[in-house]
Amino acid sequence: MARWDPGAQERLTTAALxxxxxxxxxxxxxxxxxERAGLTRRSFFRYFPDKREVLFAGxxxxxxxxxxAVLGADPAAPPLAAVLDACDRLGTQLTEALGHxxxxxxxxxxxxxxxLQERERxxxxxxxxxxxxxLRERGTDPATATLVAQVASVxxxxxFRRWSESADASFTDGLHAVLDTLRAALADxxxxxxxx
Amino acid sequence: MARWDPGAQERLTTAALxxxxxxxxxxxxxxxxxERAGLTRRSFFRYFPDKREVLFAGxxxxxxxxxxAVLGADPAAPPLAAVLDACDRLGTQLTEALGHxxxxxxxxxxxxxxxLQERERxxxxxxxxxxxxxLRERGTDPATATLVAQVASVxxxxxFRRWSESADASFTDGLHAVLDTLRAALADxxxxxxxx
DNA sequence: TCCGTGATGACACTGTGTGTCATCACGGAC
DNA sequence: GTCCGTGATGACACACAGTGTCATCACGGA
Numbered sequence: 001m002a003r004w005d006p007g008a009q010e011r012l013t014t015a016a017l018x019x020x021x022x023x024x025x026x027x028x029x030x031x032x033x034x035e036r037a038g039l040t041r042r043s044f045f046r047y048f049p050d051k052r053e054v055l056f057a058g059x060x061x062x063x064x065x066x067x068x069a070v071l072g073a074d075p076a077a078p079p080l081a082a083v084l085d086a087c088d089r090l091g092t093q094l095t096e097a098l099g100h101x102x103x104x105x106x107x108x109x110x111x112x113x114x115x116l117q118e119r120e121r122x123x124x125x126x127x128x129x130x131x132x133x134x135l136r137e138r139g140t141d142p143a144t145a146t147l148v149a150q151v152a153s154v155x156x157x158x159x160f161r162r163w164s165e166s167a168d169a170s171f172t173d174g175l176h177a178v179l180d181t182l183r184a185a186l187a188d189x190x191x192x193x194x195x196x
Numbered sequence: 197m198a199r200w201d202p203g204a205q206e207r208l209t210t211a212a213l214x215x216x217x218x219x220x221x222x223x224x225x226x227x228x229x230x231e232r233a234g235l236t237r238r239s240f241f242r243y244f245p246d247k248r249e250v251l252f253a254g255x256x257x258x259x260x261x262x263x264x265a266v267l268g269a270d271p272a273a274p275p276l277a278a279v280l281d282a283c284d285r286l287g288t289q290l291t292e293a294l295g296h297x298x299x300x301x302x303x304x305x306x307x308x309x310x311x312l313q314e315r316e317r318x319x320x321x322x323x324x325x326x327x328x329x330x331l332r333e334r335g336t337d338p339a340t341a342t343l344v345a346q347v348a349s350v351x352x353x354x355x356f357r358r359w360s361e362s363a364d365a366s367f368t369d370g371l372h373a374v375l376d377t378l379r380a381a382l383a384d385x386x387x388x389x390x391x392x
Numbered sequence: 393t394c395c396g397t398g399a400t401g402a403c404a405c406t407g408t409g410t411g412t413c414a415t416c417a418c419g420g421a422c
Numbered sequence: 423g424t425c426c427g428t429g430a431t432g433a434c435a436c437a438c439a440g441t442g443t444c445a446t447c448a449c450g451g452a
Contacts, residue, residue, distance in 0.1 A: 008430095029406090029407065029408090030407080030408070030409090031407085039431080039432095040431070040432055040433080041408095042410090042431080042432070042433080042434095043430085043431060043432080045408090045409065045410075046430080046431080049409085050408075050409070051407095051408070051409090078381070078384045079381055080381050080382060081384075114318075117318075117321075118314050118315070118317070118318050119314070121314070121317045121318065121321060122310075122313075122314050122317065125313075125317060143377055144377055144380075144381055146354070147350070147351075147354060147374060147377050147378055147381065148378075148381050150350045150354075151347055151350060151378060151381075154343070154346045154347060154350060155343075158342070158343060158346075178343060179382075181339055181340055181343050182343055182344075182347060182382065183382055184340075185274070185275055185276050185340055185343065185344050185347075186276060186375075186378065186379055186382060188274045188277075204399095225437085225438065225439090226438080226439070226440090227438085235400080235401095236400070236401055236402080237439095238400080238401070238402080238403095238441090239399085239400060239401080241439090241440065241441075242399080242400080245440090246439075246440075247438095247439070247440090
């Protein structure tokens with residue numbers, strides 16, 4: 001079992017999630033996680049750069065995937081439409097690959113630790129940066145690209161959270177619902193005519 | 197000079213900023229900062245909870261101030277208008293109290309460290325949470341409140357960065373410009389009629 | 393003058409994250 | 423079948439963040 005162990009990383013993630021849920025994130029040491037996974041503390045840091053990252057395994061691929069999806073959208077589509085099109089095509093596929101149970105357990109741990117929420121925001125920022133870059137490559141002017149990317153990242157986060165909390169609505173539907181809400185708030189929101 | 201030293205906290209912040217700029221955030225230890233400020237490593241942690249927070253001194257008051265400003269806005273105003281009104285009244289006052297030089301130096305340090313960017317996003321999230329809470333107290337429905345708060349937080353961040361990079365435009369003007377951009381992107385952005 | 397209070401220094405300790413080296417299993421070369 | 427390169431791991435050792443605890447010292451008031 002010691003040598004040739006392709007499941008070591010997965011064992012670390014499950015061990016970490018279990019221990020975090022059982023004793024609380026701050027009361028679990030890296031040595032605890034490694035021990036339950038049958039590894040050494042030093043080896044933990046060969047799979048993950050730090051104690052927080054173990055909860056976000058795989059998330060490093062999302063920015064690149066989203067970037068490609070946006071670049072693959074209709075070149076004539078306006079920025080937000082391109083992002084939404086990319087989310088429509090990837091959203092269900094991504095959410096289905098995760099599983100509600102695992103997501104819910106992760107959610108509970110993250111919501112209990114400021115440190116983990118900080119890291120989660122970093123992941124969201126990485127998504128935003130990827131969208132930003134993809135939009136610029138499509139020719140969107142930089143200011144609009146950055147803004148649309150950040151707002152889309154907020155909407156994605158909101159929709160994802162709604163999906164994870166109640167499994168009845170699809171991620172894509174939630175995303176469009178969030179944007180409808182935003183549209184309404186923006187339309188009557190600043191006391192100035194919509195077409196200034 | 198040792199006893200009765202009201203300027204200890206400020207000495208720590210300036211020492212930290214100087215050292216971070218001179219040697220890079222990661223190459224500066226808390227002991228270095230404390231020494232330059234004429235204090236002990238242990239005393240540093242009596243003024244700041246950690247090494248990052250020293251760059252954000254005073255920011256803990258912003259959420260409460262914004263909250264009060266939103267609650268003080270016209271009760272009949274729609275959510276986003278209330279937030280913008282609050283920002284209009286506070287924005288210039290806040291930016292003037294900071295000073296371009298200090299903000300620019302801080303910006304350079306933060307942009308050079310992922311750890312500090314993470315903390316900055318946490319500060320932004322605190323602003324968003326305060327806006328969210330204030331809007332709910334005004335009677336805004338929770339979904340709209342959270343969304344408007346997060347989007348406003350993004351807009352504030354964008355406007356603040358623009359202001360800090362070029363001193364020619366006011367913070368308030370930048371904020372409205374950002375929202376105009378967003379309005380335009382949202383209007384033609386999803387390929388669906390604005391009034392679905 | 394004495395004492396309570398609050399800020400500080402000194403010290404010890406846990407835990408994260410990193411560098412370095414020895415070791416061991418595996419697969420391929422011969 | 424034996425030998426060797428490679429890669430993953432364990433075993434230290436270390437710097438540093440952050441925390442608890444206690445002694446000390448200056449200050450202001452009784």
